[in-house]
Amino acid sequence: MVARPRVGLLHNPTTSALLAHAGALVEHVSAMPERLWFDFGSQAPRGRRFHRAHAAIDELKAALDGPPSRSFAGHGLGLSLPSAMTLDEDMVDAVAAMTRRLGGCSWYSEHLNLFLTPKGGVPNAQAGLGLPVVYDEESFALIAAKLARLRDAVGCRVLLENGSFFTPVPDLDLSEPEFLNRLHREGHCGTLLDLHNLLVNERNGGTPMADYVAELDLDAVEEVHLAGGDDEEGFYMDSHSTPTPEVVWALAFDVLPRCRHLRAITFEYQESYFEDIGLAALTRELERMHVLAEACARDDVPEAAQAEAADAR
């Protein structure tokens, strides 16, 4: 059987317009549960914290139902797994309830960034800001335990996405690829490789993209994110405001065919840039993603693994 990764989008309020224009090119949809509810916060009375955003849920359901019907993955931001805090169990329950409501997901991913601290944290909105993680034994044990709980709650495979940040932590015990490799090797999760995050880090003085990829176990990679950003006051922002830069495409065509367990290639754009990017450019992006997916076609993958990916909901 010849198999290849699916071509997908991260869902946002403009996705329906893109699907109406180029829906045949979209085989997979990822969605952030935090955009499907209103979170009134931990101060809200128990059982009254999360309120469904019905319009967003209905739009997502329509996108998944197609035609064509599409595979679905959850992509969370709010759990902040690296935080040295207990897991937000109410949010875990809400994530599980939302995925059940959508018929289940093929996999669920979270970010390898810090967004919450006991007395604060950093907000993540338009331009993206996650704080870097200390890669050591303590963080490993903390994250591994939370991944196990999350996996049980959502009932599917869990992936962690490599982070983007402006300030790397010096003097680490492990590099980020080593940390992700170990999580995979010990069975805690797979890797969501965001190639644009690698560019953000490289452009802002972090690890060169090629060095990062050379260190990463490509067998751990099950989803890849593509996106574009822009320059702001001398820094490169993960703003999801443009099509994928050529340097990221070049890396993708080099690396992805070697990712034997890749299930989806997903493009992320921020809805406020929908008009600026335009339907024509978004369609070209999807068409090029199909060329990339074809370059990843392989016939040595067990059918069960593909069936898992195809068995969306």
Added chain:
Amino acid sequence: MLADFQQALSDITASPALCRALRADPTVLRDRYALTEREAARLCAIAAHPGMNAACTVYRMNRLAPLAMNLRGTLRALGPALRRTIDAYWVDHPRGHAHFYVESCRFADWLAQGIAAGLAVPEAVPGELARETTLVRTALAASCTEDADR
């Protein structure tokens, strides 16, 4: 300890003043956080990293995002007074709320109370604030749908 390291990292990102203080005096965090020598050295290196300017800027952009979306006219009316107003609000409310309407209502109430107590703002602010507060309260009420599945 890791929790204090993470809190200190978050705090120097949220507060350019604290970040500058750390650059000037590497011991400034010692009384506030329980840090190992290695953690303290990491924080000093991060504070001195050129990317810290971008991190502080993006923090402010993101923290401002809900207000820019829901109270755009009020922010515009504040004009040059916006920066000191926002700084004062963030001192009183150091942690943003994930629900954008809650955050926007909280800021609107804080600003209205400040104006009532004599806070000097441009002439157009009270009117814009009253108009937009009504809209955001309506949106907040509409977001309070039935509870999510348990």
